[in-house]
Amino acid sequence: MSTLMNAPDQRRYDADVVIVGGGFMGAATAFFLRQRGRSVILLERGLVGQQASGVNFGNVRRQGRFLPQLPLANRSRAIWGRLPELLGEDVEFLPSGHVRLCYDPVHLDALEEYAKAARQLGLDLELLSQQTVRKRFPYLTHEVAGASYAPVDGHANPRLAAPAFARAAVRAGAKVIENTEIAAVEKDGEDFRATATDGRIFRAPAMLITAGAWGSLLSEQFGEAVPIVARGPQMSVTEPIPYKMREVFGVMTKIEREVVYCRQIPRGNIIIGGSTRGPAFPDIRRAYALPTSTMTQMAEIRRLIPAFGRLNIIRTWSGIEGYMPDDRPIMGPSGKVSGLFYAFGFCGHGFQLGPGVGDVMAELIDTGSTTTPIEPFQMARFAVPVAVAGGVDE
Amino acid sequence: MAQPRVIVIGAGPAGVRCAQTLVAAGIRPTVIEEGRRDGGQIYRRQPESFKRSYETLYGDTADRAKSLHSDFDALRSQIDYRPETLAWNVANSMVYAVKAGVSTPVPFDALVVCAGATDRLMPIPGWDFAGTYSLGGAQIALKAQACSIGRQVVFMGTGPLLYLVAAQYVAAGAKVAAVLDTSPFSLRIGALPKLLAQPAALAKGMRLVASLKRARVPLYSGVKLIEITGDAHDGVQGVVFDDSKDVRRTVQCDAVGLGYHLRPETQLADLARCEFEFHAGRRLWMPKVDDMGRSSVKGVYLAGDSARVLGADAAEASGRLAAFAVLQDHGHKVPADQVQAAEASLARIRRFQAGLNQAFPWPHAQAADLPDHAVVCRCENVTAGDLRHVVNEMGAQEANRAKAFSRVGMGRCQGRYCGVAGAEIIAQAAGVPVELVGRLRGQAPIKPLTIAVEDPA
Numbered sequence: 083m084s085t086l087m088n089a090p091d092q093r094r095y096d097a098d099v100v101i102v103g104g105g106f107m108g109a110a111t112a113f114f115l116r117q118r119g120r121s122v123i124l125l126e127r128g129l130v131g132q133q134a135s136g137v138n139f140g141n142v143r144r145q146g147r148f149l150p151q152l153p154l155a156n157r158s159r160a161i162w163g164r165l166p167e168l169l170g171e172d173v174e175f176l177p178s179g180h181v182r183l184c185y186d187p188v189h190l191d192a193l194e195e196y197a198k199a200a201r202q203l204g205l206d207l208e209l210l211s212q213q214t215v216r217k218r219f220p221y222l223t224h225e226v227a228g229a230s231y232a233p234v235d236g237h238a239n240p241r242l243a244a245p246a247f248a249r250a251a252v253r254a255g256a257k258v259i260e261n262t263e264i265a266a267v268e269k270d271g272e273d274f275r276a277t278a279t280d281g282r283i284f285r286a287p288a289m290l291i292t293a294g295a296w297g298s299l300l301s302e303q304f305g306e307a308v309p310i311v312a313r314g315p316q317m318s319v320t321e322p323i324p325y326k327m328r329e330v331f332g333v334m335t336k337i338e339r340e341v342v343y344c345r346q347i348p349r350g351n352i353i354i355g356g357s358t359r360g361p362a363f364p365d366i367r368r369a370y371a372l373p374t375s376t377m378t379q380m381a382e383i384r385r386l387i388p389a390f391g392r393l394n395i396i397r398t399w400s401g402i403e404g405y406m407p408d409d410r411p412i413m414g415p416s417g418k419v420s421g422l423f424y425a426f427g428f429c430g431h432g433f434q435l436g437p438g439v440g441d442v443m444a445e446l447i448d449t450g451s452t453t454t455p456i457e458p459f460q461m462a463r464f465a466v467p468v469a470v471a472g473g474v475d476e
Numbered sequence: 477m478a479q480p481r482v483i484v485i486g487a488g489p490a491g492v493r494c495a496q497t498l499v500a501a502g503i504r505p506t507v508i509e510e511g512r513r514d515g516g517q518i519y520r521r522q523p524e525s526f527k528r529s530y531e532t533l534y535g536d537t538a539d540r541a542k543s544l545h546s547d548f549d550a551l552r553s554q555i556d557y558r559p560e561t562l563a564w565n566v567a568n569s570m571v572y573a574v575k576a577g578v579s580t581p582v583p584f585d586a587l588v589v590c591a592g593a594t595d596r597l598m599p600i601p602g603w604d605f606a607g608t609y610s611l612g613g614a615q616i617a618l619k620a621q622a623c624s625i626g627r628q629v630v631f632m633g634t635g636p637l638l639y640l641v642a643a644q645y646v647a648a649g650a651k652v653a654a655v656l657d658t659s660p661f662s663l664r665i666g667a668l669p670k671l672l673a674q675p676a677a678l679a680k681g682m683r684l685v686a687s688l689k690r691a692r693v694p695l696y697s698g699v700k701l702i703e704i705t706g707d708a709h710d711g712v713q714g715v716v717f718d719d720s721k722d723v724r725r726t727v728q729c730d731a732v733g734l735g736y737h738l739r740p741e742t743q744l745a746d747l748a749r750c751e752f753e754f755h756a757g758r759r760l761w762m763p764k765v766d767d768m769g770r771s772s773v774k775g776v777y778l779a780g781d782s783a784r785v786l787g788a789d790a791a792e793a794s795g796r797l798a799a800f801a802v803l804q805d806h807g808h809k810v811p812a813d814q815v816q817a818a819e820a821s822l823a824r825i826r827r828f829q830a831g832l833n834q835a836f837p838w839p840h841a842q843a844a845d846l847p848d849h850a851v852v853c854r855c856e857n858v859t860a861g862d863l864r865h866v867v868n869e870m871g872a873q874e875a876n877r878a879k880a881f882s883r884v885g886m887g888r889c890q891g892r893y894c895g896v897a898g899a900e901i902i903a904q905a906a907g908v909p910v911e912l913v914g915r916l917r918g919q920a921p922i923k924p925l926t927i928a929v930e931d932p933a
């Protein structure tokens with residue numbers, strides 16, 4: 083905080099790594115860097131895990147992901163199972179099963195193909211016929227044509243996850259500095275320098291940008307702007323009812339409004355997401371739940387589980403997530419600047435990946451390479467034109 | 477020029493006077509009211525088939541009630557009245573109004589929120605037992621349905637409503653076991669100069685106290701409330717408190733009416749994205765408004781208790797003023813004398829209310845004494861200890877952060893009943909001023925909304 087002219091430590095390296103952005107990605111990386119004995123400073127503009135990482139749906143889902151991402155998702159899933167022991171805190175992860183279903187029989191082949199390919203990549207899925215779905219989940223609409231089932235995926239509490247990682251990182255010796263907005267990032271000789279809006283300066287020989295939907299605002303300062311678009315997925319939650327529905331359900335479809343998903347927590351509330359995404363306002367750090375989206379979501383969730391028509395929703399919200407044109411995050415080393423790394427733009431599916439991204443980025447920064455393939459997420463891919471794909475949040 | 481589309485939310489004193497003023501200027505406002513009938517909380521009308529007289533129902537405010545009701549009846553053909561309709565959200569210059577499971581977007585050029593207030597509550601161990609009501613709730617039970625909340629009722633908390641409700645219960649023939657006021661009597665003396673701004677209101681307050689004394693209701697001032705005793709099966713059985721001389725006392729009862737003044741109902745203002753400011757005197761966050769009720773958002777106006785809790789007469793005046801503000805902002809000429817009259821009466825009432833706040837302060841320091849096992853958020857069953865844990869062990873010092881970690885304010889009431897006291901507990905545990913704790917952000921729907929909700933289209 084010192085602004086003294088003769089401050090003695092102006093040239094001192096503050097840490098081995100400085101991380102800008104205290105979402106799940108930043109917090110998890112800080113934790114795993116400490117596990118590797120690297121000193122680290124994590125800088126967050128507001129409070130840790132307050133943006134996308136704290137307000138998301140909470141799906142810990144692997145199936146349905148871009149196949150080359152499965153090794154990363156698997157690595158993440160393995161860590162999810164060890165969190166209480168790793169962090170000394172529970173973030174309410176329940177591996178209660180995940181059901182991906184479709185209404186349109188033409189999608190059954192796609193589910194089957196996906197399951198076949200996923201098996202090669204270490205994710206076992208069970209295909210469920212229409213009859214089996216009706217028997218196992220009698221409350222689902224009879225419109226369901228079939229489903230694939232991931233027995234050990236599930237859900238967790240997003241409000242707790244990133245802060246729990248940050249606290250564990252602090253206990254392990256990391257510096258987590260909240261309410262600190264970084265205005266400028268640059269490389270200054272061998273070191274990176276992050277300058278806060280209040281003038282404080284943080285230095286390290288390595289820098290990681292984990293600024294979520296705001297990532298490009300920082301990467302562009304290194305000449306690596308990316309076409310990220312901020313959107314606000316829409317969420318709602320019902321009043322509590324007895325805990326019966328263990329699995330997470332999600333609809334696989336090409337029609338945006340049909341994409342709806344839900345999960346119940348042991349406390350009894352049912353959390354609902356999906357259907358249309360709203361606009362987001364990264365400059366004021368807000369995304370609003372839109373009444374029209376709530377209405378669409380209610381109609382679609384009623385269609386999926388008609389009995390929900392008897393429940394009330396008690397709260398709606400949204401959050402700011404960054405989307406890339408190809409629906410894949412930016413993850414890995416900078417294409418231009420050595421010592422600089424990125425992990426942002428997770429396109430509505432970063433919660434499940436959080437622990438894995440932290441582990442992989444720590445490994446990459448610490449050792450210079452990673453045992454989990456992340457080539458498809460290279461920053462450098464934006465050197466060439468990309469195809470636009472339609473994305474699905476969860 | 478086309479007339480602006482104006483929506484008035486609430487048909488209490490503020491909403492009725494606002495609608496009336498708009499109609500007089502040739503505008504046909506839409507009036508959205510959650511209840512079945514107009515009148516608001518204070519002049520709540522009984523169901524059509526009930527036959528109690530105005531005098532029985534409203535006592536010495538019978539004339540005011542009658543005038544408000546008959547003026548509203550006269551307006552009915554000149555407004556678009558939508559009773560039993562909840563404005564559950566505001567976005568993009570539309571109010572989303574749900575009635576009988578159908579949500580209709582209603583566009584507006586001007587929105588006047590006259591949504592009133594709810595009780596301000598300070599938790600106490602045992603307040604989650606059946607038989608604990610808010611003072612306002614106890615009053616509504618009596619007014620709307622002619623029901624008492626119990627056979628032997630203790631009223632406790634502080635503020636003028638405490639004495640008013642107790643006196644109304646006595647007048648209705650109910651047994652009031654005690655009235656326990658957390659404010660010491662000496663403060664009332666100190667506040668007299670300000671209270672004299674409205675001599676009639678002051679005299680009325682004194683009459684209420686006198687009527688309680690005549691009925692031999694035990695009255696205690698300067699008490700420290702310890703707990704409501706009882707159990708989950710039989711509900712409330714009594715109240716334990718220390719009197720002003722620190723003597724521990726117990727009163728048997730089967731119901732409790734609890735309250736510490738009111739807090740403005742600000743969710744719609746919040747959803748309309750109005751700016752808020754902290755009022756140190758009341759220790760409350762309230763939407764910013766100018767003297768005529770303009771919020772920080774163009775086209776959004778606030779009147780009555782949902783802007784500032786100043787009571788029914790002020791609500792009528794501020795409802796008129798907000799209508800004048802709407803008219804002015806749409807190029808109408810407004811009668812300067814009427815604006816002045818409304819402003820003058822508001823100024824008087826503000827001074828009187830400042831006196832009431834001085835005489836009956838919100839006992840915020842009690843938050844520090846709440847035992848860890850006391851439930852703070854009744855929807856989610858979060859205790860004072862849980863809240864202190866997220867402050868001390870998880871670093872939460874801000875209201876929404878503490879909500880995220882502990883679930884406080886996450887239930888059906890969305891923190892409307894626990895948020896204010898919750899902030900005091902957080903502030904005290906964190907050792908920071910309560911304004912730094914901030915306020916819980918409003919989230920739609922403002923009340924539970926059925927998933928069966930349909931689009932009219």
Ligand SMILES: Cc1cc2nc3c(=O)[nH]c(=O)nc-3n(C[C@H](O)[C@H](O)[C@H](O)COP(=O)(O)OP(=O)(O)OC[C@H]3O[C@@H](n4cnc5c(N)ncnc54)[C@H](O)[C@@H]3O)c2cc1C
Pocket residue numbers: 102103104105106107108125126127128129130131132133134135136137138139140141142143262263264265292293294295296297314315316317355400401402403425426427428429430431432433434435475476
């Ligand atoms: C409503 C919603 C629902 C979702 N549902 C799911 C789901 O069910 N499953 C799933 O896997 N994923 C889901 N996601 C996606 C998931 O939440 C995100 O992919 C993930 O949380 C991204 O984490 P992050 O750390 O990259 O970003 P964020 O959590 O946004 O963190 C970035 C942080 O950087 C900070 N920051 C930015 N710029 C600066 C600066 N200049 N200085 C300092 N700090 C800065 C921000 O304040 C922020 O805290 C959802 C997203 C949303 C919004």
